[in-house]
Amino acid sequence: MTGAAGFIGSTLCDRLLSLGWQVRGVDAFVDYYDVSIKRRNLQRALRCDAFQLCDADLRTVPLEPLLDGVDVVFHLAAQPGVRTSWAEGFAAYDDHNVRMTQRLLEAVRAQPSTRMVFASSSSVYGNPPRVPTTEADPTRPFSPYGVTKLAGEHLCRAYSDNFGVIVTVLRYFTVYGPRQRPDMAIHRLVESARLGTPFTLFGDGSQVRDFTFVDDVVAANLAAAAAEAAPTDPVNVAGGSSTTLLELVNIVGDAVGQPVPVEWLPAQPGDVARTGGDVHRAASLLGWSPAVTLEQGVARQVEWHRATLV
Numbered sequence: 001m002t003g004a005a006g007f008i009g010s011t012l013c014d015r016l017l018s019l020g021w022q023v024r025g026v027d028a029f030v031d032y033y034d035v036s037i038k039r040r041n042l043q044r045a046l047r048c049d050a051f052q053l054c055d056a057d058l059r060t061v062p063l064e065p066l067l068d069g070v071d072v073v074f075h076l077a078a079q080p081g082v083r084t085s086w087a088e089g090f091a092a093y094d095d096h097n098v099r100m101t102q103r104l105l106e107a108v109r110a111q112p113s114t115r116m117v118f119a120s121s122s123s124v125y126g127n128p129p130r131v132p133t134t135e136a137d138p139t140r141p142f143s144p145y146g147v148t149k150l151a152g153e154h155l156c157r158a159y160s161d162n163f164g165v166i167v168t169v170l171r172y173f174t175v176y177g178p179r180q181r182p183d184m185a186i187h188r189l190v191e192s193a194r195l196g197t198p199f200t201l202f203g204d205g206s207q208v209r210d211f212t213f214v215d216d217v218v219a220a221n222l223a224a225a226a227a228e229a230a231p232t233d234p235v236n237v238a239g240g241s242s243t244t245l246l247e248l249v250n251i252v253g254d255a256v257g258q259p260v261p262v263e264w265l266p267a268q269p270g271d272v273a274r275t276g277g278d279v280h281r282a283a284s285l286l287g288w289s290p291a292v293t294l295e296q297g298v299a300r301q302v303e304w305h306r307a308t309l310v
């Protein structure tokens with residue numbers, strides 16, 4: 001598991017451990033956000049004998065020993081976030097999302113029995129011509145972050161086509177739930193409602209997002225790892241809850257029981273108008289479809305904020 005201390009990675013770790021897997025988790029504890037949050041994410045996993053933590057940077061660490069005995073590589077390590085991927089910020093995205101993925105693919109190539117599941121993103125679509133967007137629709141990223149995730153996908157394809165590396169690309173649509181990154185909208189909304197501090201809303205609030213609950217993303221990863229024939233084309237992993245940001249402000253306010261104070265700021269470069277994923281391919285190739293509605297998922301995230309954050 002790469003990116004094991006992150007939001008989604010740590011949740012996937014816990015699930016794999018509960019299913020009896022042996023998990024080797026790798027994370028460099030990158031300070032994109034407070035690293036004490038990442039340490040907290042791993043508390044449960046670290047209590048488990050079947051979990052081994054490697055505090056290592058995948059851009060430089062020797063990979064062969066890390067992959068020794070590994071059946072499945074869940075590759076979630078990345079520099080996330082759209083807004084900081086412009087200007088000089090881009091170098092980190094290139095390094096962590098493109099070069100690191102290529103380095104890992106080289107190592108996986110040397111172990112033909114190992115398969116990989118790659119965490120890609122709906123950001124590869126940019127502003128899609130239609131919603132719900134299918135995997136056959138054009139990819140035209142609207143941000144440098146999206147460009148690096150698409151480059152990662154193309155690298156997976158090139159290693160698969162040339163060397164037979166077994167790799168499944170999952171395109172996650174905005175993921176939320178317990179442990180969500182503090183820079184993400186639902187996390188910021190819940191904290192604003194709880195503390196009565198303003199939520200900075202970029203744009204006019206009409207932007208639509210397809211939100212996917214983290215347990216559903218975990219289930220899609222498990223299905224990809226177990227699939228007898230690993231899909232060779234990318235697969236959308238979307239929650240099916242296309243909602244405007246303004247609607248979301250109300251949903252979170254209702255779940256917390258207090259309204260969200262909003263401070264309006266102009267739209268940010270790279271933010272797309274609309275995302276929404278068609279999940280027919282996931283259903284037919286992986287037997288996966290989302291199970292958690294936005295209202296249920298937000299309630300579970302609010303519960304986590306109350307239990308975990310001061």
Ligand SMILES: NC(=O)c1ccc[n+]([C@@H]2O[C@H](COP(=O)([O-])OP(=O)(O)OC[C@H]3O[C@@H](n4cnc5c(N)ncnc54)[C@H](O)[C@@H]3O)[C@@H](O)[C@H]2O)c1
Nearest residue numbers: 003006007008027028029030057058077078121172174175
């Ligand atoms: N959260 C979402 O809504 C979303 C949507 C689409 C795709 N994704 C993808 O899912 C994956 C996980 O996202 P997340 O939200 O959990 O992010 P996250 O930042 O919480 O987790 C990523 C982890 O990777 C680690 N990492 C980064 N570079 C590393 C390196 N060189 N070596 C070792 N570890 C390194 C970080 O320290 C971090 O803990 C990412 O690949 C992201 O692009 C996330």
